[in-house]
Amino acid sequence: MQQLMAEPRVLPSILSADMGKLGAQVEEVIDAGARIIHFDVMDGHFVPPITIGPLVLGGIADQVHDAGGAVDVHLMIENPEQQFAEFAEAGADSITFHAEATPHANRLLHSIRELGCGAGVAINPATPVEAVAELRGYADLVLCMTINPGWGGQKLLESSYDKLERLLPLVGEARVEVDGGVDKNTAAPLAAAGVHLFVAGSAIFGTGDPASAYAEIAAAAGAS
Numbered sequence: 001m002q003q004l005m006a007e008p009r010v011l012p013s014i015l016s017a018d019m020g021k022l023g024a025q026v027e028e029v030i031d032a033g034a035r036i037i038h039f040d041v042m043d044g045h046f047v048p049p050i051t052i053g054p055l056v057l058g059g060i061a062d063q064v065h066d067a068g069g070a071v072d073v074h075l076m077i078e079n080p081e082q083q084f085a086e087f088a089e090a091g092a093d094s095i096t097f098h099a100e101a102t103p104h105a106n107r108l109l110h111s112i113r114e115l116g117c118g119a120g121v122a123i124n125p126a127t128p129v130e131a132v133a134e135l136r137g138y139a140d141l142v143l144c145m146t147i148n149p150g151w152g153g154q155k156l157l158e159s160s161y162d163k164l165e166r167l168l169p170l171v172g173e174a175r176v177e178v179d180g181g182v183d184k185n186t187a188a189p190l191a192a193a194g195v196h197l198f199v200a201g202s203a204i205f206g207t208g209d210p211a212s213a214y215a216e217i218a219a220a221a222g223a224s
Helices: 019-031 054-066 084-090 105-114 129-135 160-170 187-192 210-221
Strands: 009-012 036-042 070-076 094-098 118-123 141-145 175-179 197-200
Touching: 009 210, 019 036, 019 054, 019 210, 036 054, 054 070, 054 084, 070 084, 070 118, 084 094, 084 105, 094 105, 094 141, 105 118, 105 129, 118 129, 129 160, 141 160, 160 175, 160 187, 187 197, 187 210, 197 210
Parallel strands: 009 036, 009 197, 036 070, 070 094, 094 118, 118 141, 141 175, 175 197
Antiparallel strands: none
């Protein structure tokens, strides 16, 4: 995972994929060049919707790994320390939890790394960037939500650019990931703001041609 994150990447989010054609759609974006698949987990408490879990992850992990790729799990759930190990066992290569969801972020980052996964911490739009300042050196990636989490298809919050400017000096060697409103128009300014990993869901899978949509966003982001 660390090697894959060494270069800018667009991460297709299967939250917006057709679950009846999930394997085929994952294959389509991998064939187009995607190497990290983003896997959103929602529990109906931390955010209103309920989505997918370890069983679905286990169903695609081998497919992604066989193609030389990795799965980036994003836990939008309460008490992530109670669930993360199941996702590691199911094939996650990195696991990101929300700083707002646990009082023990430092300990959880250590625990995720101990299972051999990259460790990430996310913050919501209303959470100050200082929430991750004490985690410098412990997180492999820092995910800045550029929408209020819960639903795909939202427009990127314009305040995100200023927030990213304040966040970047606090993350050390961690890669900065954004999730929300990423498309062919916002990818370039996000890249200019210092973003390294770009999660895109509806802008890829909400189109009639996910492969072409992925390629357009990757080109705009200057990503591999």
